[in-house]
Amino acid sequence: MITVHHLENSRSQRVLWLLEELGTAYEVKRYERDPVTSLAPKELYAIHPLGKSPVVAEGEAVIAETGAIFEYLLETQDSEHKLHAARGGAAARDMTYWLHYAEGSAMTPLLMKLVFQMLPTRAPALMRPLVRRVSKGAEDGFVNPRLKEHIDYWEASLAKTGWFIGDDFSAADIMMSFPLEAAGSRAPLDNAPNITGFLKRIHARPAYARALETGGPYAYA
Secondary structure (H helix, E strand, O other): OEEEEEEOOOOOHHHHHHHHHHOOOEEEEEEOOOOOOOOOOHHHHHOOOOOOOOEEEEOOEEEEOHHHHHHHHHHHHOOOOOOOOOOOOHHHHHHHHHHHHOOOOOHHHHHHHHHHHHHHHHOOHHHHHHHHHHHHHHHHHHHHHHHHHHHHHHHHHOOOOOOOOOOOOOHHHHHHHHHHHHHHHHOOOOOOHHHHHHHHHHHOOHHHHHHHHHHOOOOOO
């Protein structure tokens, strides 16, 4: 049996969704964030040395990092290639790209924006005006332009078919869901109809709804 070590309101929601789309039986070990710091609890360090989620365990295999988890589950649970193409072709190479891009290049400006938005609230009261000015300068001068580049890239990538690979929904769309959902909460998407249309379509999928029921609160849905 596959066990998903799932942190509430986190990127690991995608792993539950992928398993629901595949129709794979699994169980969830759910963890709550610290109410003050929003960090994962220390119990996750017993599962993986970095104390991060998601982590998937099956037998003696323990897999961390969402992209690696997706590759493992697609290899072991999607023999009919419903959500990914067989190795060797352009579609398979594209899948590898999106699985790694989603947690690499795409998340960098999103994480930076989150950090700079949080800094003023975490600073001592007397320092907050200064920290707020510094944070705003960093956002306006560097973070927001980089994030816009990625949003424009996503918009263009979805323009032809509405999906990230080919004509149909795939695991790449599940993987890319979190960056797009997070961007919607941190940046305006008023001029991105392809992205907003994509989000509406994925949120309407029954497997997405089932994963939400299993995973619990998820701010980006």
